[in-house]
Amino acid sequence: MNRILNGLAAALLLSATTAAGAASGAGGQPGDPQQVTRTIEVVMHDNYFEPEQLSFAAGETVRLKVRNEGALVHEFNIGTAAMHEAHQGQMQMMVDHGVIRGDHLNRELMKMDMGGGHSMAHDHANSLLLEPGQEAELVWKFDHADQLEFACNVPGHYQAGMMGGIDVE
């Protein structure tokens, strides 16, 4: 059990680092709900998004309403290809440690206090992790689009093509 906890702690340290970086690297930052100009719906299927391309004006704040209509757990994550690749290692760990279980999440394990204020809650500002049937929102202000993509980093899903492009004009 100690070994598992250590593994989880390592995953958390990694994710904390990336989450901190996310705000500046993900083409923008968490947006102010008061500034939202429009709401965009994104649907998760097994294993692809609909739509597969999003366009925004530079500086625009949008509400992304994401619904999982698939039968498997999926993630919606805004980032560059490199950020997604780094995050995929953490998602693999979440699978290896039994947090992501194909068609559901182990919420008890996610809530568990890991010490130092950490948990496996996957509560990064730039992403949503949804079970089948779940819906959630994310408000984001888009600044620039350097190789920006939205992606599902559940192991194998990105590689199989569960990602889409983001244009910021």
Next chain:
Amino acid sequence: MSSSALLSALALLPALSWAGEYRLTVDEVTIDTGDFRKQGIGYNGASPGPVLRFREGEDVTIHVTNNLDEPTSVHWHGLILPYQMDGVPGLSYPGIAPGETFTYRFPITQSGTYWFHSHSGFQEPDGAYGAIIIEPNGREPFRYDREYVVQLTDKHPHSGDRIMRNLKTSADYYNRQQQTVGDFWRDTREQGLAATLKDRLMWGDMRMMSSDIEDVQGFTGLINGKGPEQNWTGLFKPGERVRLRLINSSAMTYFDVRLPGLKMTVVQADGNNVQPVTVDELRIGVAETYDVIVQPKEDRAYTVFAESMGRSGFARGTLAPREGMLGEIPELRPAPLLTMADMGMAHAGMDHGSMSHGDMADMDDSGINHDDMAGMDHGSMSQGRAAELPADPFYAEGSGLVPQAYNDGRFLSYADLRAQKPLYEERKPTREIELRLTGNMERYTWSINGIKESDAEPIRLQYGERVRFKFVNETMMTHPMHLHGMWSILDVGAGQWNPVKHVISVAPGTTVYMETEVDAPGKWAFHCHLSYHAAAGMFRTVIVEGGPEGGDS
């Protein structure tokens, strides 16, 4: 017109359907592997035959004309269809006589990557095979920019009939990796004379050799009919997702497939979508298919390298941005050797020559325990290294066959496979049928429950039941078991997410379970897909009784 009236009117229209008509001729052809040329059998003048591209929901009509001077047949491997269309002479129909044309008609009710081949004699090893691609009705759960069929085979300079005669005369006729007197002295030096003698005597009792991984060596591995020198090439633009439809159409050979520098995301196994799993290397059993997506990002050539499981040969091709580019060709890794674990020491009542359970107890008394097996494992793959591997539950613990990725990365296991979408509702099986995979290597007899097909009663199943099959491999060879007409749901312990296949590979010394929803009336074949094992008797007729009309034979 109200919208509901419009809907009713639409419902009266025939469902959108396709009806395709296809023609195949079965011909004598010349096969050139780059290493040798031989006469063989092909379709539409070539081996492999054409890629047949169907569509889910299509009603196909396929006219097959036999231009040979012997009977032939075509079996649509993995396709769900009426048994009269399954193409097994003696079960589905009498076969196709020389000069005759047989017309197959059946609906396409599935999608994915499959293949077709002759089910007569050794025509398939002689070249009578081709690929089938079935486009799905809706969109696929993955994306790719282009796709290639990568159809592997183990082309041998000898004809299938000649190989079978030679194996029957001397089962080790094609085993070029036999241990030599030199090996004996080396092992004696390293392990002492007594241990070495005991090792050799045990293998002798088993009528096996530790190098018995590939019965038929001396082949040239082909990709889409091309030998390593002829270098089959698929083009890509850097950054594209490329779907490779891997099909193993070998007579006898398992291949370990990799593209050095690229990860493969497996999205289909045996034509059925699986939850994507990203690996560095995979082992494809005889008659299996895997669809993988690779994403080459650099402007360079990537080698497609398929080493045989016993390392006696390989197939090679290239993915490249432009024609004529070459990737590096890796060295063949050292041949694995079977271990005591592959002898299935756990099994009572083995069918290996004279070896009785009493003998095994005797061996235990003489101090052969698991720890000593390291000493038996005098090959390239030391026990210590094997012990570091993540255990693959589909190999015997300590097996010499446990695969290891070329870069120490991830090697696909059956245990990684999960259905993308359950095909059947999960329910308890109605009964269990045990099938012991049996044989005597030195006499080259292969059987099920110790009885070869010619002496066996058919397996009778009732339409509507769900049968759990228990495979117990009591031989030291790996057997790819293929049930025709109905799906094989491989038990990986994932309940409704268990993957749905048409070939279940059973490694030496292991017990593997699969379940089958008995939903197809008629007479079906159930056999080891190693050509010479099936012909020697590792084969059963399955009769599904009851069910809708047309099922009775």
